Amino acid sequence: MASSSAGFVAGLTTAALVTIGALAHQASVTVPPGLGRTHMSDAAAAGVSKAPRDRLHPDALPARSGKGERVVYSLDDDRVWLVGADNGVRHTFEVTPSAVDPLPGTYRVTSRSSRVTGSDGVPVEHVVRFADVGGVVIGFSAAVDGSTARPDPEERTGGIRETRADGDAMWRFATIGQQVVVVP
Incomplete structure (x- = not known):
């Protein structure tokens, strides 16, 4: 009797695994194109509302970007604001976006490195x-040679490039645990 019970359980397990495999395959072939991408057009399509901008002052801090000390990164404007505890802007600057964008939301600085080679091979x-998108680590950095060239869109890189001077300001401001707010 024990051997027939074991056979029955093995049969049920096999049937369950086959069913799960078939459902997983069916799900994978019906995924809409670009579902895993995290570019702003995808976020906008998902209903993420844009923070109102002061069109007369494009470097003004976006509304609804949080409160207190934080880094604010605008995907649409390719701009960063370093904001103090009093909600006053300490420094703002333009950046060159990475090939992979983080989704709008609130993050924390998770790690820092004084000097490394970027995912694109640039020192x-x-x-x-502050973020990880599908295995691509996202962060701010300055190229040692001062370059801020746009990344190859075919490469999945996460380095948001800033000038060396702006990188110095970011380094002093954004320590481990610092809040980073990404807005559309």
Whole structure:
């Protein structure tokens, strides 16, 4: 009797695994194109509302970007604001976006490196990391040679490039645990 019970359980397990495999395959072939991408057009399509901008002052801090001390990164404007505890802007600057964008939301600085080689092979300094998108680590950095060239869109890189001077400001401001707010 024990051997027939074991056979019955093995049969049920096999049937369950086959069913799960078939459902997983069916799900994988019906995924809409670009579902895993995290570019702003996808976030906008998902209903993420844009923070109102002061069109007369494009470097003004976006509304609804949080409160208190934080880094604010605008995907649409390719701009960063370093904001003090009093909600006053300490420094703002333009950046060159990475090939992979983080989704709008609130993050924390998770790690920092004074000097490393970026995922694109460029030596960088003052790396401040805050997100991971599908295995691509996202962070701010400055190329040691001062370049801020746009990344190859075919490469999945996460380095948001800033000038060396802006990288110094980010490095002093964004320590481990610092809030990073990404807005559309």
